[in-house]
Amino acid sequence: MDVDYGFVLSLINMNKGVINLKKPSIKDVAKKAGVSPTTVSRYLNNRGYISEKTRNAISQAMKEINYYPNEVARSLYTNKTNLVGLIFPTTNNPFFGELIYYIEEALYQRNMKALVCNSINNVEVEKDYINMLHANRVDGIIIGSHNMLLEDYKTPNLPIVAVDKPVDYDIPNVSCDNYGGTVMAVNELLKKGCKKIVFISGKRLESSYEDDREKAYIDVMEKLQRKPKILEVPFSDSPAEKERKVRKLLITNRDIDGICTSDDMLAATVIRISMELGIRIPEDLKVIGFDGTETVLSFMPFLTTIKQPIKEIAYKAVDILIHEIEHKERKAMEINFPVTLIKGKTI
Amino acid sequence: MDVDYGFVLSLINMNKGVINLKKPSIKDVAKKAGVSPTTVSRYLNNRGYISEKTRNAISQAMKEINYYPNEVARSLYTNKTNLVGLIFPTTNNPFFGELIYYIEEALYQRNMKALVCNSINNVEVEKDYINMLHANRVDGIIIGSHNMLLEDYKTPNLPIVAVDKPVDYDIPNVSCDNYGGTVMAVNELLKKGCKKIVFISGKRLESSYEDDREKAYIDVMEKLQRKPKILEVPFSDSPAEKERKVRKLLITNRDIDGICTSDDMLAATVIRISMELGIRIPEDLKVIGFDGTETVLSFMPFLTTIKQPIKEIAYKAVDILIHEIEHKERKAMEINFPVTLIKGKTI
Numbered sequence: 001m002d003v004d005y006g007f008v009l010s011l012i013n014m015n016k017g018v019i020n021l022k023k024p025s026i027k028d029v030a031k032k033a034g035v036s037p038t039t040v041s042r043y044l045n046n047r048g049y050i051s052e053k054t055r056n057a058i059s060q061a062m063k064e065i066n067y068y069p070n071e072v073a074r075s076l077y078t079n080k081t082n083l084v085g086l087i088f089p090t091t092n093n094p095f096f097g098e099l100i101y102y103i104e105e106a107l108y109q110r111n112m113k114a115l116v117c118n119s120i121n122n123v124e125v126e127k128d129y130i131n132m133l134h135a136n137r138v139d140g141i142i143i144g145s146h147n148m149l150l151e152d153y154k155t156p157n158l159p160i161v162a163v164d165k166p167v168d169y170d171i172p173n174v175s176c177d178n179y180g181g182t183v184m185a186v187n188e189l190l191k192k193g194c195k196k197i198v199f200i201s202g203k204r205l206e207s208s209y210e211d212d213r214e215k216a217y218i219d220v221m222e223k224l225q226r227k228p229k230i231l232e233v234p235f236s237d238s239p240a241e242k243e244r245k246v247r248k249l250l251i252t253n254r255d256i257d258g259i260c261t262s263d264d265m266l267a268a269t270v271i272r273i274s275m276e277l278g279i280r281i282p283e284d285l286k287v288i289g290f291d292g293t294e295t296v297l298s299f300m301p302f303l304t305t306i307k308q309p310i311k312e313i314a315y316k317a318v319d320i321l322i323h324e325i326e327h328k329e330r331k332a333m334e335i336n337f338p339v340t341l342i343k344g345k346t347i
Numbered sequence: 348m349d350v351d352y353g354f355v356l357s358l359i360n361m362n363k364g365v366i367n368l369k370k371p372s373i374k375d376v377a378k379k380a381g382v383s384p385t386t387v388s389r390y391l392n393n394r395g396y397i398s399e400k401t402r403n404a405i406s407q408a409m410k411e412i413n414y415y416p417n418e419v420a421r422s423l424y425t426n427k428t429n430l431v432g433l434i435f436p437t438t439n440n441p442f443f444g445e446l447i448y449y450i451e452e453a454l455y456q457r458n459m460k461a462l463v464c465n466s467i468n469n470v471e472v473e474k475d476y477i478n479m480l481h482a483n484r485v486d487g488i489i490i491g492s493h494n495m496l497l498e499d500y501k502t503p504n505l506p507i508v509a510v511d512k513p514v515d516y517d518i519p520n521v522s523c524d525n526y527g528g529t530v531m532a533v534n535e536l537l538k539k540g541c542k543k544i545v546f547i548s549g550k551r552l553e554s555s556y557e558d559d560r561e562k563a564y565i566d567v568m569e570k571l572q573r574k575p576k577i578l579e580v581p582f583s584d585s586p587a588e589k590e591r592k593v594r595k596l597l598i599t600n601r602d603i604d605g606i607c608t609s610d611d612m613l614a615a616t617v618i619r620i621s622m623e624l625g626i627r628i629p630e631d632l633k634v635i636g637f638d639g640t641e642t643v644l645s646f647m648p649f650l651t652t653i654k655q656p657i658k659e660i661a662y663k664a665v666d667i668l669i670h671e672i673e674h675k676e677r678k679a680m681e682i683n684f685p686v687t688l689i690k691g692k693t694i
Contacts, residue, residue, distance in 0.1 A: 091444045092441075096438075101437055104438075104465050108472065114462075115462050128455075239645060298619075
């Protein structure tokens, strides 16, 4: 019944011709239009009188040879590049993918473009990128990755906004209500009668700042005079390492009946390992995640989670950054958007 | 048992102080170092004799006031920006998120940076971005989005590589073996005894090119003298519209026993709607996806799918682009990497 198909590497070099690549210059435009390079330059900079006929010839020549006026040169004059650097751990994650998407959408509406940098949670990569962004004269930076020693971001030269997690109290921060969202999550588990609730934290910060989600869990536990139990599964761990840690927790603590995770990827890992171990969800174990991205809700519509208003966070961060750029001043502030509970079937 | 928490918008403007933002200039460096701006300029451009003492003073001044040499100005001289434009529909999708991540990683190793543009599958947005990339003098472009009229990409001015799907036979293309992968997927369904196999296509291309995945399905069906049935669910449809189309297909064609989708997001939609309708997978209906990203396999480890070697595709595309940039020539070629079958539990 099978149709034959050889599964070998099909590497076909069609080699149907070679095209020589060359960026056209003002000289090429001048030659094509039959005028001097100075005239083209005057046309581009809107200086001095140029006849209608010459204008048309230059415009036509530019079109024909695909000449684009050089924004790089222009930006030296205006001291504005309309570029914004985004420093994030990775695009390869539903939460950051969605956040970057909406930041870029908001910037585009303001006629600005994004330079996206994936720091891969590596301090050296992040340092390289921040130097590159400075050197390329971006108009501002939006940070969603926080490995850098704080002083590297504190230079007063550049408009800057942090999203998701705070970098420093001097830098404006836009995020969801991380503290309130986690209290909401733990309360849902308590309502369902969970006796032993564990928090799994995908720690990302190499900073002295407390993690609001972790803090909220600890506060609730202490208020109830229960002993908090936290499993740390750093964001930078490999998928195999994350699985190993979660498996060990579930095998060695059979009395756990509620798990609250700091992101949905971790909730997915818990659910997967539970299935493997024959732990029934939600009968034996209740699980609640955090983030509620479009991608995760599409793959796991059954997941109970705390949904962040990602689009609102993105738009607000861009608003604040543009205010900094236009007014050349930075105001310390912290904006926390409310979250919502998505009622799935895992608690 | 609940801990009280008021779920109101907590918008706290800490307003702990205002910082004035100003980019330092060569003049500021000169003033700080106690030398003339010309001397600083000579230092930066490595021209003429400057004493050890003056060098140290300038270097120290640059550090103290956070002055970064202007790459924008430098790029005008070298005619090289070390920037590569990436045009993709969106970062908000596991496949593109992972592909962009690895492209950026490969570029970073070559000392180049990415300008990521999300075209949102909108022709106007894509046109704006391509103009912006030209104007910002990127060294090259990697395209994974193909709304543009072909001629817009065919300008011989710029090094360019297409990934995932071909743009034009003149432009090098790197993708997985889309045709072979789909033949593999349909064969798996045939092996399991499926009698009525439907292909669900998340069409992205606004081009005259045939979709290799769709074509492979049609070829196999015709070889077996079966009537092909294709449901088109464009990539740009809203999630609700995609669900509506899939639901209608499943309700009105109860005899379908095998579904092959052109991406995993569509497979996830089919599985979700099937669960709702009480259609058992794999007993009543077998489903096989395409792409096999790390994110999807983490959320749906039970999915049977065709896995693309995304990292290899990314690295090869960057290799080819850098060859074009360095040799100032473009060779037409098509490189198809082999795919692998991930045996899950959905067929």
